[in-house]
Amino acid sequence: MTTAVIAFRRAPGLRHLLTLLLVFALGMGVQASGLVTDIMDYWGDIVFLSQQHMVLVLVSGGLAIVTGVSLGILLSRPAMRRWAEAVMQVLNIGTTIPTLAVLALSMTLLGLGFTPAVFGLWLATLLPITRNTYQGLLAVPPALKEAATGMGMGSGRMLLKVELPNALFVIFAGIRTALAVNVGTVPLAFLIGGGGLGELIFTGIDLAEPGMMLAGAIPTALLAILVDFLVGQGQMWLIPRGVNPLR
């Protein structure tokens, strides 16, 4: 558990660095081969598709956070104890399914377009949030709950004032993982008609047109970095200092 958290804290820094190096190296090559002008030809598409892309991330990610946290809270309630582990097992099996397959299944159910894309992305993103919320809440020391109950705190108040704040770091770690998966999967949404920067990437590959492909790939990479940075900042500043190992 702790090692996972530490590994997770270290990884993003490394990932940022690698991505930046990659972008830099690409930039050098691109400059040399005159690709910059090729890419800039797609500026209009880049702006339009980036917006679509971000809407996909925000809607599917936002829904996943809301439902994942709620589901995690629900499963952690004592009344649910008998079912919780079984539900978690099912969700765990869910993660072993490749995200592309999830999107394909979603298309089979809902057809082509924005809705099945959001649904597929939501499903692929849901699990880490639910799991971390559930486990984070279970890991709140029993002594804290006993102290709270003994002082006459009701269960709702205890959830808000004691349990969630003390599980918040683990919950945030789940959200960070989930959004990384989400942002990484969004380009695939194009394949089931969800739009987004995947359109430039895949079409570029099909037409063997590097300028077009990079016009999709570079903003996608930058967006992934931006999202991870924002969640990292959230983790840093939204979690109270007393329970925040980052501060």
Add this chain to the structure above:
Amino acid sequence: MITLDKLTKVFETANGPVTAADHVSMEVPEGEICILLGPSGCGKTTALKMINRLIPKTSGKIFINGRDTDEQNVTELRRGIGYVIQQIGLFPNMTIVDNICVVPDMLGWDRAKSRKRAMELLEMVNLDPAVFANRFPKELSGGQQQRVGVVRALAADPPVMLMDEPFGAIDPINREVIQDEFLKLQKEFRKTIMFVSHDIDEAVKMGDKVAIFRAGKLEQFDSPDNVLAHPANPFIADFVGSDRTLKRLRLVTVGQAMFDAPAVTEDDTLDRAAGVMRDLDHDFVVVTDRHGRPDGYVRQAVAEAKHGTIAEHHARLPVTVEAGQDLRTAVSQMFTHDVTWLAVTDSQGRYQGVVTQQGITHLLGKTYGAAATAGTAAAAE
């Protein structure tokens, strides 16, 4: 006042029923500390948690200040009882001051009022509010956290407190300090307290009453001195330890064992000193200075053999004790300085009397003598 009436708890476990409390009846008068004492697993925690209904009882009744706890709203009941646990249970996400004000906030107290009280309470346990109020629990040492735990239980000024091995996780030196601080608080607040401990020394030090449990049964409910002097059965005698009489030394002050013995001054003659000793049947007499402070002593052999003033012939006192100190300190001083008696002073250092090894032995032995006589009388019937 806390009253337990035939309180019983039976846990149904996979290995059959476990009786953790077996018709326990007792009463803790208002303003007193009652220590629930006994070996691990004897049911102390269970008894305590039935009072604030964290554990539902199987049968029996509990009254707090005459009110049946079953007839109160459970939330109200708990908010009216200060609760301290061994694991402390401070909320890591809240600052110290917010931790302290949890119950006042739930009760809807005015924020300024509860914060002010929190600051006062912190000060009373020697934690500077300016330094600690806005820290988080992880920024405090174990001892400091435990102090905050106690203060938090006091925050809403509940008449009753339940404490489950509150100082159990603290190192022995710090524990003594916190115990003393707590006794000082208690002197001021006079709460009615149930206090779980497995440490006989803590029980003797903190308790007005001690309730000793074995396997869910209340074996003896008595004053600390009586538990030590007259353990009700071999189990208790064994539990309180074969050195139980020595432990009683802590419970008696020097003042209680002291007796008056007139002193002489430096200007008196040795003849007068010899006269005083003959009257008292002592082989020494204390010499005081102009301010009435013990300054030395004269031995009988010297007074009988020589003449002149005391100023020329008195020996220095190696040490004195204060009347308010406990006998343990006095005996320890006697052993340290290889003497059989000590001069006793008041808190200003003025001579009060003397305490002797023989006097201490006699005082502690008196209660055993009385019991032996009572025992014989009972046997004769």
